[in-house]
Amino acid sequence: MKRTKLVALVSAAALAAAAAAQGTPASAGDDTLRIAATLGHLAAHARAVGGNRVTVVQLGRGDQDPHFVQPTPSLMVEANRADLYVEVGLDLELWSEHVLDGARNAKIRVGAPGHVFAAVGIPVIERLAVVSRAQGDVHPNGNPHVWLDPLNAILEAQNVAEALKRVDPASAEAYDRGFKEYKARIEESLFGAELVRLLGAETLTGLARKEALADFLEQKKYKGEPLAKRLGGWLGKMRPHRGKKVITYHRDLSYFARAFGLEVVNTIEPKPGIPPTPGHLAELEKLAASTRLGAVFCTPYQNVGVAEGFAKRTSLPVLVLPVDCGATPETQDYFGLVNQLVEQVSAALAKGGTS
């Protein structure tokens, strides 16, 4: 008798849950495409490309370490409602798999049309020949912090646009248009409008990708002046600082440094993800004494106190840089993010005056 009651109780609960599941709409009445983006810059790309056709939710905070976002149930609820899920890939967001599993949304699982790795096709740097934890918390597929090179951001946005076309083919033209406008805006922001008009964005991109742009612009003249004088945008602003040496806390600014011609001579972390040791900091101090360094860069989610202490001992300026959209009120979109980075870095390096 008691067993019968127990089975009846459990069955009733299961039926009630199933009925509730069927009776609840899968998504709100909003007819825009819902996008869940793991990180702030991906959300910014999606908003720019999708325009008013999309509603974008950002899962990780802009000032948070992208490696270590806690996959809370709240994030799973957001992913559950998404039509498209965007992540960088390259083993950056290891927490993302848990969000996807908890989301119970077959549309956005890896391999489904509604899932996209934004880093696909991007030239990855710092790929190690030998992968071992003895080298710290390394990424076997290379450095995943790709988006701080604006040319990589274009490729990320292109991947997002392709994914949007996949899940919403009826609006493909609009997404193509959105991507084209976004790409043109990033290119003009990077090279300056005049140089884009003179040489064309694709040629400039080709040169920049092969790290031949700076030399070409310095060597070639137009109307009696080096072409480099016509370099505008972010690269124009950073031009006086090319070749300057800096120290970063982690390898999350490698793409930025490479794009803007800065040389990262060492990191505060002795190895990726390994907290600094007194011995390593002493080595860095020796390096600072023997090398002309421009500044020390760290991000809001790193141990700023350690970076500040080191900078104080070596009389170097220390910059706490935003590395993703939403890290500060000024970095709500990709342009705000790179503007802020370029402003802070160029101002600090100009004061330092090293080369």
Added chain:
Amino acid sequence: MRHRGMRVALGLALSCAAAVSAVRADESGASPEELRREIDALKRKVEALERAQSSSAPAPTLAPKGTEAAPAAAGPSSEDEELRLLREEAAKEVEKAPEKPGATAAPAPAPGGATAGTTGGGLQQTLNAFNPRITVFGDFLGRLGLAEDELEEDDRVSVREVELDMRADVDPYAKAVLILAFEEEDPGSYVVDVEEGYATLETLPWNLRAQVGRYRQRMGQANRVHRHDLMWVEYPLMVRDLFGEEGLKADGLSLLWLAPGAPLELEATIMSGEDATILAGEESDFPAFLGRASFFTDLPARTQLTVGTSLLSGFNDDGTDNLTQVVSGDVLLTWRPTVLRSIAAISEVYYLDREVGDDLRSEYALGWYGALQFQPIQQLYIGARYDFSDYGEQIEDNDQWAGSVYASWYTTEFMRVRAGYEHRERRSTGFPGAEGDLDTLFLQVTFIFGSHPVEPFWVNR
């Protein structure tokens, strides 16, 4: 005008050349087919010359094939010529410059948007790629009993447990996890146990997810966490008293439902009734049931709250139809103002109602704990826990409480050292040997190698 004259001259030259060729052909005896080929070759030369001639006009497309055209300048001038040459040189430079060293393109997507590997970007080319991701967890513990009364496990150091965690996709619909535990059963003697071995169905309709196999049951919060991932060295007293030293794990089938757009998850589990600590053990001939509801929400100021309740119902070994029911409630609050500071507060209460004897007399037990943890700097977590449990082998007149403090230091995210102290007072009239105070010092070292696991809920990075 100049161009037209050039074309006329070139046409005349072509005609002359053809005539001369014909005469030569006659003289040399060449066939008409050979003459036609020669004329065609000459025509191509003339066209090439024409192209070269017209290239002095502004050239709109100098970028490599397949790329966007460089913008055209207006009207022919020396400035335009300068620009044209610059563009030409730039295009040549793009072609001739060596590839950027050290840069490799992340792999292109497969049809449907998938890329190689489940974490994006792996260029795996062998069948080894299908092998599961493997992580090994090691848990080393030293205990020192300070009081007159001591437990058997005090005053020794040992590798308490090593876990081998393997996980992979089964097919497009399911994932699987196998966790083998090498546990110290007696001093220096280890047994291998299937800590967990389950598959999850990930693509069910109606926001459902299913889990089948052997796994830690979602009874409260702490019970779901593996021992090496706990905020403390041991599970709370009430969890251990109710479910044994390692908490409740059982073979079963779970259905989990996420409310659409709402912060609520419901779970129903049918599990084996063979747990010897709380259920019928080997005598079991009927499954047990576990239900859980959890509500979670993000509060202002980067605070997250989870509130849950669980109900376990199954037959015990005291008679044939005697029910055991455990109800628990749990609250977890985390506050992460920055990645370098955090607070985690957790509390759970358990209530047991067990029927015993032929007269189905009920026995009750109540236990709870509350813990608070603070992260003052990035790598350090310090905390305290208070436990109360009035349940032992016999319920009446058998209770204990404990207060503990601990500090956990992460040398890196892969290794943690924890030191702790616990004072415990036991009161029992039911059975001998379980009375008296205990004072214990702990030293625990946990290490992880292999693939990168997700951090437990209380870790903030």
